[in-house]
Amino acid sequence: MVVTLDDTRRNAIAVKLADMKLLQQLLIDNDERFLRECTDGEIADSLRRMLDDDRKNLAILDTVLVQYGIHKDADSTAQEVVQIVRQFMEGNELSFFEKVFQHELLKHQQVMNGLTIHKAVQKVGADVMAAIGPLNTINFENRAHQEQLKGILEILGVRELTGQDADQGIWSRVQDAIAAISGAVGSAVTQTSDKQDMNIQDILRMDHNKVNILFTELLQSDNPQKIQEYFGQIFKDLSAHAGAEEEVVYPTVRPFYGEENTQELYNEQARWGPALEQLRTISPSVPEFKDRIRQIWDEIGDHIRQEESTMFASIRNNMSSREAEELATQFKAAKGRIQERMGGTRTEATV
The missing domain is CATH 1.20.1260.10 (Ferritin, core subunit, four-helix bundle)
Known part of the structure; x- marks a missing residue:
């Protein structure tokens, strides 16, 4: 079904x-x-x-x-x-x-x-x-x-x-x-940051944290319905994140981060879409599903580590605080537009 x-x-x-x-x-x-x-x-x-x-x-x-x-x-x-x-x-x-x-x-x-x-x-x-x-x-x-x-x-x-x-x-x-x-x-009312505005590193790090949690929850679950829900959220979140990065972040950093490094990030994200699309045809209840999820997660983990180390350092060295905050605003706007376009789409899998 x-x-x-x-x-x-x-x-x-x-x-x-x-x-x-x-x-x-x-x-x-x-x-x-x-x-x-x-x-x-x-x-x-x-x-x-x-x-x-x-x-x-x-x-x-x-x-x-x-x-x-x-x-x-x-x-x-x-x-x-x-x-x-x-x-x-x-x-x-x-x-x-x-x-x-x-x-x-x-x-x-x-x-x-x-x-x-x-x-x-x-x-x-x-x-x-x-x-x-x-x-x-x-x-x-x-x-x-x-x-x-x-x-x-x-x-x-x-x-x-x-x-x-x-x-x-x-x-x-x-x-x-x-x-x-x-x-x-109580702890529900706490001030999490003294910063006035989030920069692009803050926003990307939040995305990375969320998708890591989703992958962890999926791999720890034995409930096919919950696995399907986690996969659906991963699919939507990664699609919006990657699309917004490719629209506003990578073109901005390419001049100072380098053609080769930036193209590597593009190429890595280009592989995720087809891999996730193929998973939509596989039942979450079969072992192959989680095996392929682990493989994708490993690749995404390498991608995240590159962004949060070398790319973030390059941004800090080449962009002012105001520019990094403005890039965060542009990224959020682009991601929001992509999410709106995806709003009527439900990710499905066969159980």
């Missing part, structure tokens, strides 16, 4: 990730609106820092979505709620204090979205855990923003109710609360 690789749990998580991206854009729009309306310099400075974080976190979400590899639209209810909130934020029905109050609730919703995804993927697979790893930074920063917004709300609320300024000691209490967040909330 032929079994498709339609995984409802992974699709459900993809919808929740799309919800997070939709809400993240609303948070950014709110930050920008608050800065235009705010007349308090200290509060404006805090809002400006949150805006910087929120913009960075939107880029991180884009990375997570590409790493995850399944693209879905946000839930229709989430879209309706965001539209309603946006209308209130753009209107005059709410005071500035009330708008910030609603914004803090949105931050709480985003924190819970991130934590829920983090916990859910633990029930799905190690490859998915690797894909959503950067989400931890967003969870941490949104939780910290909640505490900052509480301090801002106290100041704005006291002014609205009394016309007088609140005790500025609020700010020190806020900072103490932020410092205690990691221990109070």
Whole structure:
């Protein structure tokens, strides 16, 4: 029989990730609106820092979505709620204090979205855990923003109710609360990196890590259905990864990495496609399937080691930090386009 690789749990998580991206854009729009309306310099400075974080976190979400590899639209209810909130934020029905109050609730919703995804993927697979790893930074920063917004709300609320300024000691209490967040909330809310942007080495290394996990899980499994699912994910991930590298990475590095070295990488990836296509006709339950998977994995391992040693060193020596970050952005965009084109395709195998 032929079994498709339609995984409802992974699709459900993809919808929740799309919800997070939709809400993240609303948070950014709110930050920008608050800065235009705010007349308090200290509060404006805090809002400006949150805006910087929120913009960075939107880029991180884009990375997570590409790493995850399944693209879905946000839930229709989430879209309706965001539209309603946006209308209130753009209107005059709410005071500035009330708008910030609603914004803090949105931050709480985003924190819970991130934590829920983090916990859910633990029930799905190690490859998915690797894909959503950067989400931890967003969870941490949104939780910290909640505490900052509480301090801002106290100041704005006291002014609205009394016309007088609140005790500025609020700010020190806020900072103490932020410092205690990691221990109070747990390991699901941790800041994974201090870097502002991921460079191309970071992004490629994440891909390499994910596919290594998939191969390991496949070879350790004795369940033909799970083997088929892992193979389907490997097929899709490698196809998107290789296509994006060949579109934007290899042409960029060829001038300084060398014609021979770069062509070797092209040639190695060109062999994987036919090899994986042939495996689609073999039952995952026969020993030959895993034997051929091991052979492909060995070849991919050599390819990864070359990229992460000599190619990465060449990038560090010949590209600025900004250029390496821009190349990462181009790679993610190319990979996303390939994933979208593959979106309607299910990898199949005979069981």
